[in-house]
Amino acid sequence: MQDPAPPENPFASILVDLPAPAHVPRDRVVDITWATGFRPNDLTDPYEPCGWLSGPDIPRILFNPPTGGGVAGGGKGSWVVTHYADIDRVYTDNEHFSNKGAAGFQALIGETFRSIPLGVDPPEHSKYRHFLFPHFGAAQINRMEPQIRALAVEMIESFADKGEVDVAWDFGRVFPVRVFMTLMGFPPEMFEQFLDWEWDILHASDRAKTGAALSAVLVFLRGFIAEKESHPDDHLVSKIVHGQIEGRGLTDEEKIGIVWFLWLGGLDTVAATISQMFRRLVMEPGIQSRLRDHPELINSAVEEFLRTQPILSSARIATRDFEWHGVTIKAGDSVQCLNSAGNFDPEKFACPREFDPARKNNRHFTFIAGIHLCLGATLARRELRVVLDEWFKRIPEFTVRPGADTTVFPGLLSIRNLPLVWQGKERS
Ligand code: HEM
Numbered sequence: 001m002q003d004p005a006p007p008e009n010p011f012a013s014i015l016v017d018l019p020a021p022a023h024v025p026r027d028r029v030v031d032i033t034w035a036t037g038f039r040p041n042d043l044t045d046p047y048e049p050c051g052w053l054s055g056p057d058i059p060r061i062l063f064n065p066p067t068g069g070g071v072a073g074g075g076k077g078s079w080v081v082t083h084y085a086d087i088d089r090v091y092t093d094n095e096h097f098s099n100k101g102a103a104g105f106q107a108l109i110g111e112t113f114r115s116i117p118l119g120v121d122p123p124e125h126s127k128y129r130h131f132l133f134p135h136f137g138a139a140q141i142n143r144m145e146p147q148i149r150a151l152a153v154e155m156i157e158s159f160a161d162k163g164e165v166d167v168a169w170d171f172g173r174v175f176p177v178r179v180f181m182t183l184m185g186f187p188p189e190m191f192e193q194f195l196d197w198e199w200d201i202l203h204a205s206d207r208a209k210t211g212a213a214l215s216a217v218l219v220f221l222r223g224f225i226a227e228k229e230s231h232p233d234d235h236l237v238s239k240i241v242h243g244q245i246e247g248r249g250l251t252d253e254e255k256i257g258i259v260w261f262l263w264l265g266g267l268d269t270v271a272a273t274i275s276q277m278f279r280r281l282v283m284e285p286g287i288q289s290r291l292r293d294h295p296e297l298i299n300s301a302v303e304e305f306l307r308t309q310p311i312l313s314s315a316r317i318a319t320r321d322f323e324w325h326g327v328t329i330k331a332g333d334s335v336q337c338l339n340s341a342g343n344f345d346p347e348k349f350a351c352p353r354e355f356d357p358a359r360k361n362n363r364h365f366t367f368i369a370g371i372h373l374c375l376g377a378t379l380a381r382r383e384l385r386v387v388l389d390e391w392f393k394r395i396p397e398f399t400v401r402p403g404a405d406t407t408v409f410p411g412l413l414s415i416r417n418l419p420l421v422w423q424g425k426e427r428s
Pocket residue numbers: 102116117118119129180261262265266267269270273311312313314315366367368371372373374375376377379380
């Protein structure tokens with residue numbers, strides 16, 4: 001009898017001979033563009049292909065060459081870390097890793113202001129974080145919760161009897177953006193325009209389109225800031241414009257840097273997470289029935305949805321030359337943290353591929369770690385909890401509409417349409 005074939009080693013099969021800087025050893029060069037969220041799949045667990053990158057056989061540091069779409073480091077390529085402990089180091093070791101200039105899309109059109117607070121390093125970063133924190137801390141989110149809940153109820157009740165909804169387009173895309181616009185004080189009629197601009201900035205492959213959207217949004221935001229300067233209100237943009245940092249008013253660069261970055265970070269992150277959450281609930285109906293029977297698990301289940309669907313991976317720039325895991329990292333090199341691997345590291349998470357709604361000590365990287373930990377995390381978590389809570393009270397067992405396309409980008413691009421159906425009063 002023949003021996004069974006050895007298991008295929010996917011790592012060996014994707015080692016490539018692609019260009020890389022001279023200080024990068026050839027055996028670390030791997031094209032992992034596929035793991036950066038730009039290639040859709042139809043798996044129940046869409047991030048599953050990234051998981052083996054945190055396995056014990058994988059070198060602790062790899063190099064993703066400049067192959068195009070989704071690679072950090074611009075035209076130079078990027079080091080990539082995939083194990084929990086290494087990702088944690090990059091996020092927390094501010095001596096060796098900098099975030100200066102992060103999310104600097106505005107430079108494409110010649111703007112020189114910084115994205116605040118994401119593109120600012122310590123010690124300067126903390127003054128902005130202190131300034132903004134009161135608007136995003138638990139006390140403020142508790143005050144906002146009745147409004148968030150009322151909106152969720154109103155939206156869910158508008159389609160509950162119909163027995164169907166496109167949960168990605170008509171709910172996931174709309175609900176968090178309405179919450180965000182209310183928080184900031186933006187006019188509700190800008191809703192579709194904001195989403196169009198954001199799509200062109202984050203996802204369009206055409207630079208001219210990205211540039212046009214950037215110019216348009218910055219004209220709008222500067223006009224809006226000017227309007228709040230003369231007509232203050234109780235919303236966040238007005239509070240930023242009239243706020244004080246270390247006893248002085250904000251400069252124009254600081255005002256636009258903060259308002260712009262909140263605009264960018266707050267619009268479609270929760271939307272993508274909601275869509276992927278509902279996709280998982282229909283692809284793995286056991287989770288749905290468990291949460292329906294045990295609503296007390298909703299809070300920990302939200303953490304598990306976040307762990308298993310890390311829509312973003314972040315990169316940092318090395319501040320100096322140093323040795324790490326047998327290679328020389330040079331000052332100016334980009335180092336990308338693949339959260340979609342780190343969140344499934346078997347050294348950190350027991351049975352990492354299993355969706356366990358009761359998982360304890362779920363310290364995932366979906367909101368990263370360290371000083372740049374997502375400022376909107378408390379708001380995002382609250383929105384997700386409220387949605388599940390109110391949804392299960394009003395919507396019976398649901399499935400995806402037969403024949404619907406369920407392919408998903410394991411990242412921010414996510415899923416544009418996801419039609420769900422259930423036994424509603426108006427549906428026979
Ligand atoms: C599920 C939803 C969300 C996810 C997965 C998410 C993810 C992230 C990640 C990964 C970062 C770090 C980026 C980096 O280090 O390069 C970040 C930072 C940030 N996020 Fe979020 N985010 C979400 C929702 C929000 C919302 C709703 C807001 C605002 C309303 C927001 C505001 C921010 C801000 C201001 C930062 C920068 C924090 C700092 O530099 O100190 N996020 N977010």
